[in-house]
Amino acid sequence: MVIHKRITRTMLDNKAQYLGSLVLILISCLLYTMFNQLSVNMDHITSSFETQYVQEDASFVTDKALTNIPELESKFGVVIDKGGVFDYAVSTDQSLRIFAENDKVNLYALIEGRALSGGDILLDPAYAKAHHIKVGDSIRVEGKDFTVSGFMSLPNYIYPLKKESDLLNDPDHFGIAVIGKDDFAAFHRGSSFYSVKVQGDPDSADSILAELKNELKSQNTVILKWINIDENPRVTAVTAKMANMNKVGAALPVTILLLTCILTGIVIWRMLKKEAVMIGTLYAQGYRMREIMNHYLRYPFVIAVIGGMIGTLLGALTLKPMLGFMVAYFNMPIDSVRFSIAHLAVSLLLPLLFLLISGTFIVRRALGHSPIELMRGGGQSRKIGFLERRLSLNKLKFSTKFKIREQLRSMPRSLFLLFGVALATMLLLLGFTMKSSMDFLLKDTYEDAYKYQYEYVFNSLQQGHPASGEPFSMSPFTETANGQKSFIVYGVRPDTKSISLADKAGSPLRFDQVIVTKPLADRLNIKQNDTIGIISKLDSGRYSIKVDRIADSYIGEYIFMPLTAFNEMLGYPQNSYLGVWSMDKLHFAEDQLLSSSSASDAKAAFASVTQPIQAMLGIISLMSFVIGLIVIYVVTSLIIEENKENISLMKVLGYKKKEVFSLILNSSTYIVILGFIIGVPLLLASMQAMFQSVADSTSFVLPVKINYAYLGLGFVIIILIYELSKAFSKKKINRISMIEALKSRAE
Amino acid sequence: MFMNLESVQKSYQTGDVSTPVLKGVAMGLEQGEIGVILGPSGSGKSTLLNIIGGLDRADAGKVTIGGIEVTGISDAQLTEYRRDCIGFVFQFYNLIPNLTVGENVEVVSNISKSPLKIDEVLKAVGMLEKKSRFPKELSGGEQQRVSIARAVVKNPQLLLCDEPTGALDFNTSRDILKLLQQINKEYGTTILMITHNTAISAMANRIFKVRDGEIVESTVNESVMPAERIEW
Ligand SMILES: Nc1ncnc2c1ncn2[C@@H]1O[C@H](COP(=O)(O)OP(=O)(O)OP(=O)(O)O)[C@@H](O)[C@H]1O
Ligand SMILES: [Mg+2]
Numbered sequence: 001m002v003i004h005k006r007i008t009r010t011m012l013d014n015k016a017q018y019l020g021s022l023v024l025i026l027i028s029c030l031l032y033t034m035f036n037q038l039s040v041n042m043d044h045i046t047s048s049f050e051t052q053y054v055q056e057d058a059s060f061v062t063d064k065a066l067t068n069i070p071e072l073e074s075k076f077g078v079v080i081d082k083g084g085v086f087d088y089a090v091s092t093d094q095s096l097r098i099f100a101e102n103d104k105v106n107l108y109a110l111i112e113g114r115a116l117s118g119g120d121i122l123l124d125p126a127y128a129k130a131h132h133i134k135v136g137d138s139i140r141v142e143g144k145d146f147t148v149s150g151f152m153s154l155p156n157y158i159y160p161l162k163k164e165s166d167l168l169n170d171p172d173h174f175g176i177a178v179i180g181k182d183d184f185a186a187f188h189r190g191s192s193f194y195s196v197k198v199q200g201d202p203d204s205a206d207s208i209l210a211e212l213k214n215e216l217k218s219q220n221t222v223i224l225k226w227i228n229i230d231e232n233p234r235v236t237a238v239t240a241k242m243a244n245m246n247k248v249g250a251a252l253p254v255t256i257l258l259l260t261c262i263l264t265g266i267v268i269w270r271m272l273k274k275e276a277v278m279i280g281t282l283y284a285q286g287y288r289m290r291e292i293m294n295h296y297l298r299y300p301f302v303i304a305v306i307g308g309m310i311g312t313l314l315g316a317l318t319l320k321p322m323l324g325f326m327v328a329y330f331n332m333p334i335d336s337v338r339f340s341i342a343h344l345a346v347s348l349l350l351p352l353l354f355l356l357i358s359g360t361f362i363v364r365r366a367l368g369h370s371p372i373e374l375m376r377g378g379g380q381s382r383k384i385g386f387l388e389r390r391l392s393l394n395k396l397k398f399s400t401k402f403k404i405r406e407q408l409r410s411m412p413r414s415l416f417l418l419f420g421v422a423l424a425t426m427l428l429l430l431g432f433t434m435k436s437s438m439d440f441l442l443k444d445t446y447e448d449a450y451k452y453q454y455e456y457v458f459n460s461l462q463q464g465h466p467a468s469g470e471p472f473s474m475s476p477f478t479e480t481a482n483g484q485k486s487f488i489v490y491g492v493r494p495d496t497k498s499i500s501l502a503d504k505a506g507s508p509l510r511f512d513q514v515i516v517t518k519p520l521a522d523r524l525n526i527k528q529n530d531t532i533g534i535i536s537k538l539d540s541g542r543y544s545i546k547v548d549r550i551a552d553s554y555i556g557e558y559i560f561m562p563l564t565a566f567n568e569m570l571g572y573p574q575n576s577y578l579g580v581w582s583m584d585k586l587h588f589a590e591d592q593l594l595s596s597s598s599a600s601d602a603k604a605a606f607a608s609v610t611q612p613i614q615a616m617l618g619i620i621s622l623m624s625f626v627i628g629l630i631v632i633y634v635v636t637s638l639i640i641e642e643n644k645e646n647i648s649l650m651k652v653l654g655y656k657k658k659e660v661f662s663l664i665l666n667s668s669t670y671i672v673i674l675g676f677i678i679g680v681p682l683l684l685a686s687m688q689a690m691f692q693s694v695a696d697s698t699s700f701v702l703p704v705k706i707n708y709a710y711l712g713l714g715f716v717i718i719i720l721i722y723e724l725s726k727a728f729s730k731k732k733i734n735r736i737s738m739i740e741a742l743k744s745r746a747e
Numbered sequence: 748m749f750m751n752l753e754s755v756q757k758s759y760q761t762g763d764v765s766t767p768v769l770k771g772v773a774m775g776l777e778q779g780e781i782g783v784i785l786g787p788s789g790s791g792k793s794t795l796l797n798i799i800g801g802l803d804r805a806d807a808g809k810v811t812i813g814g815i816e817v818t819g820i821s822d823a824q825l826t827e828y829r830r831d832c833i834g835f836v837f838q839f840y841n842l843i844p845n846l847t848v849g850e851n852v853e854v855v856s857n858i859s860k861s862p863l864k865i866d867e868v869l870k871a872v873g874m875l876e877k878k879s880r881f882p883k884e885l886s887g888g889e890q891q892r893v894s895i896a897r898a899v900v901k902n903p904q905l906l907l908c909d910e911p912t913g914a915l916d917f918n919t920s921r922d923i924l925k926l927l928q929q930i931n932k933e934y935g936t937t938i939l940m941i942t943h944n945t946a947i948s949a950m951a952n953r954i955f956k957v958r959d960g961e962i963v964e965s966t967v968n969e970s971v972m973p974a975e976r977i978e979w
Contacts, residue, residue: 002846002853009845281841284802285855285897286830288823371802375841 017267020634024260025307025351032253033315033347040340045332053107055155056195057205061225079197081105086190097176100184105195106156108178109333113150116180121146127175153331159237163597223538262416265358272366280374296363300355312347403667420631421675426683427624432710440705445555452498452581459594461576469582480533487557491566498581501551513548520557521550633725647736665726672722749778755808768794770960782939783948786957792941800833800907801825813904834898836908840890842882849878852897859901872896888919908940924974946979
C-alpha cells in the first residue's frame with residue numbers, strides 16, 4: 001500500500017525521535033544478548049568442567065596420613081584422592097602454589113598446550129599472563145628447572161584465591177601450578193590433603209560425608225580442616241558472580257526496554273495527535289480500522305526490528321571476547337561457544353512484543369474517535385487538565401507560568417523525562433557508589449579492623465607461647481538451627497592488638513567476651529545476649545555459646561572469643577593455638593604451615609581486581625550518558641515540535657531569540673532536577689537490595705556509601721547532558737520560520 | 748430514486764441539553780444528477796452530508812443510497828459502504844503532507860475494487876504534470892484538484908463535496924466546478940455538493956435549501972447551466 005511510503009519519510013523528518021528509540025532498543029538488546037548468552041556459556045562451561053574433571057565434594061586435612069583409603073572408599077561409596085601441595089615463594093611478594101597431579105579427583109583441565117610428562121609444569125593462565133610466561137618456556141621451582149608444557153585449571157581452584165578468606169584473586173602475586181607425582185615427591189616437602197567425591201546420588205552426599213567424618217573420628221584421626229565444595233570460595237566465587245551477572249543481565253535490558261516503549265509510545269502518540277485529520281480522512285475514504293492500525297504499527301515494528309537485529313548482532317559479537325575475559329578471570333577451559341536460540345529469540349522478539357503491545361494500545365485509544373471528530377482535529381483540541389485548572393498560577397511570573405503549563409499539559413512526556421533522567425542518574429551513580437563503597441570497605445577492613453600484617457596458620461596445634469607475634473586459634477562451625485553454611489570461630493587473646501572492632505555506636509569492643517560480626521549476625525539472625533548452638537565442622541561436636549556483643553564490620557562471618565575459653569570449649573590443651581598474627585614477617589618451616597598471608601597481599605589483590613570493575617563501571621557511565629542524552633534530547637525535540645506554532649508566533653510578536661530559547665527549552669529544568677533527586681534514593685535502595693543478595697551468597701556485607709563529591713559530579717554531568725541537548729535544539733528553533741504560524745492555521 | 752432520505756433526525760447532546768440539528772429531513776436525487784445544498788452557517792448542512800456519507804448516524808429516519816439502507820447497517824458495514832460507494836471532497840483538502848500528488852491519489856485507489864487509472868484521473872483534473880510534487884508545493888486550487896482526483900479515482904457512485912470552493916477565489920472556484928461537472932458527465936457520477944454560494948445552484952439538477960435543520964425549499968432545475976457561465 002502506497003501509504004506505507006510515508007514511513008521512511010516521516011522517520012527522516014523526525015530523526016531525533018526515531019533514532020533515539022532505535023538506539024535505546026539497540027542498547028537493551030546488546031546488553032540482553034551479551035549478559036544472557038554469556039551466562040548460558042558460563043553455566044555450560046562450569047557444569048561440564050565439574051563433571052568431566054571430577055570436581056571434589058569436599059576436601060579435608062588430617063593430623064596424620066590415612067592408611068585405609070581403599071576400605072573407606074568401598075565402605076562409603078566414595079573416591080578419595082590424596083593430594084600434595086606446597087607454596088613456592090618465587091620472590092618476597094610472589095608465590096606459586098604447586099600441586100601434585102591427581103588421578104582420581106580434581107583432574108587438571110588442559111586449557112592450552114600438552115599434558116604433563118616428567119619435568120613438565122602446568123600453570124594457571126592468569127598467572128602465566130601476568131608474568132609473561134609462554135608455553136614452552138622454562139621456569140625454576142626450588143632450584144629445579146621445569147618446562148611449561150601448557151596452561152590448566154583445577155576444578156577445586158576455578159577461581160585461584162590464595163586464602164579462602166580472600167575476596168579477590170591476584171595473578172600478579174599468586175598462581176597455581178601442577179607437576180607430575182614423581183616430580184612432586186622428589187621435592188620431599190609440602191603438606192597433604194584429601195579430596196573426596198561421592199559416587200551416585202548427589203543428594204545423599206551430605207549424609208555420606210557426615211558418616212565419613214564420624215568414621216575418621218572413631219579411628220582417632222583429628223580433622224584439622226574440612227571444606228565442602230559448596231562453601232569453597234574458589235568455586236562459589238564463580239557461582240555467586242554468575243548469579244549476580246544473571247540478575248544484571250535480566251534487569252538492566254528490560255528496564256531500558258521499558259524506557260524505550262514509553263519513548264516510542266510517546267512519539268507515536270504525538271504523531272497520531274498531529275495526524276488526526278489525516279486519519280479521519282483515511283477513515284472517511286473507507287479505510288478500515290485494521291488497515292490504519294497496520295500502518296501505524298509499522299513505525300514501532302521497523303524500530304524494534306532494526307534496533308533488535310543490530311543490538312542482538314553486536315551483543316553476539318561481544319560474546320567471544322567477553323567469554324575470553326570471564327574465563328581468564330575464572331580460569332576454566334572453553335570447549336565450545338554456544339548460542340542459546342531461546343535467548344536469541346527473546347532478544348529479537350521481546351522489543352517487538354513490547355513495542356507492538358504499547359503501540360496497539362495507543363493506536364486503539366486514538367482510533368476510538370469517530371472520523372468527524374478526528375477531522376475536526378481529534379484529540380488535538382487542547383484540553384485543560386484537572387491539575388492545571390486546580391493550580392492557581394496567577395501570582396507567578398509569565399515565564400514560570402508558561403513553563404509549568406507546558407509540563408502539565410503533557411504529563412506522559414514529563415513523566416517520561418522524569419523516569420529517563422532518574423534512570424540515567426542511577427546508572428551514572430551506580431559506578432560512583434560502587435567505587436565509594438569499595439574504597440570504604442577497603443579502608444574499614446584492612447586499615448581499621450584487621451591490623452595485623454601477616455597471618456600464619458599451622459597444620460597442627462601448637463603449644464606454649466610463640467616466639468614472636470600473637471597466638472590465635474580458629475575452627476569452622478555451623479549453627480544448629482541454620483545448618484549448611486559454615487563460619488569461623490576465632491580464639492583470640494583478650495588484649496589482642498591485631499584486631500579492633502567496634503559496635504554500632506562506634507565504641508571499641510573488648511575481646512574478653514564473645515563477639516559476632518555483623519554479616520554473620522545478619523545471616524543467623526542473632527541479637528545481643530542470644531545463646532546459639534554450634535556444631536564443629538571438623539568433628540561434629542556440639543557446643544553452645546552466649547553472644548555478648550555484635551561488631552559492626554563488613555567482611556567475614558566470624559565469632560571471636562577469648563583463646564582460653566576457645567581451648568576449654570573444644571577440649572584443647574590450655575596453652576594451645578593454631579596460628580600467629582604478626583606485624584612483621586616471621587619464618588616458619590614450610591611443612592609446619594597450612595597457609596600464610598599478608599595484609600598487603602590482600603590490598604594488592606583488591607587494587608588489581610578493581611581495575612576491570614572500574615572499566616565496566618566506565619562503560620555503564622558512558623551508557624548512562626548516552627541514555628540520558630537521548631531521553632532529554634527527544635523530549636526537547638518533542639517540546640519544540642509541539643510548540644512550533646507558539647515559537648513561530650513569538651518570533652512574529654518580536655520575542656528575541658534568547659527569550660524564545662529560555663521559554664521553550666528551560667521548561668524542563670525542574671523535571672530534570674527532580675529526576676536527579678528521585679534517582680539518588682532509588683539507586684541507594686536498589687544497591688542496598690543488590691548488595692544484600694550478594695551478601696547471602698558471599699560472606700561480606702558491602703556498605704552502600706556515596707561520597708558527596710561524586711554526588712556533585714553526577715549532578716554536574718546530568719546538567720551537562722541537559723545543556724548539551726539544549727544546545728543541539730537551538731538550531732531547530734532557529735529553523736522554524738515565521739510563516740509557519742500563518743500557514744498551519746489554514747489546515 | 749438513487750438517493751432517498753425520509754424524515755432524518757439528528758440532535759447533539761451538549762451536557763444535559765439536547766440540541767436538534769436535523770428535524771425530519773426528506774430529500775431525493777436521481778442517479779447521475781448533481782444536487783446542491785444551500786443554507787446559512789449552522790443550519791445542519793454538514794451534518795446532513797456526513798449522515799449520507801456514512802460518517803455519522805441519524806437518530807431516526809431512513810437513508811437509502813443505491814439500494815443500501817445506510818441507517819440500518821453496522822459500523823464495519825458502514826466502513827465498507829464508504830470504501831466502495833462514496834467519494835469525499837473536503838473544504839480544506841486534507842491531503843497527506845508527506846506523500847506526493849500521485850501517491851495521495853494512490854492511497855484511495857489501493858483500497859478500491861475497480862479503481863480508475865491514476866494518470867487518467869490526474870489528467871482529467873489537470874494535475875498530471877505535477878504528479879510527483881508534494882502538497883505543500885501546490886496552491887490551494889491545485890490541492891483541491893488533487894483532493895477531487897482522490898475522491899474520483901475509486902469511481903464512486905456518489906461524490907459528496909462539503910464546500911469544495913469555500914477556500915478558493917472566483918476563477919479557481921469556477922475551474923473546480925467545471926471539473927466536477929465534467930466528472931459527472933464523463934463517469935456518470937452522482938454529485939451532492941454543499942455551498943454558501945447561491946450562484947452555484949445554477950449548475951445543479953436539484954437544489955435544496957436548508958434552514959434550522961429543515962428543508963425549506965426543494966426545487967428541480969430544468970435549465971442546467973454549464974459551470975463556465977456561472978458568475979458571481
Ligand atoms: N459534535 C457536535 N456536538 C454538538 N453540536 C454540534 C456538533 N456538530 C455540530 N453541531 C451543531 O450542529 C449544528 C449544525 O452543524 P453543521 O456543521 O451541520 O452546520 P453547517 O450547516 O455545516 O454550518 P457551516 O456552513 O458553518 O459549515 C451547529 O449548530 C453546530 O453547533
Ligand atoms: Mg459545514
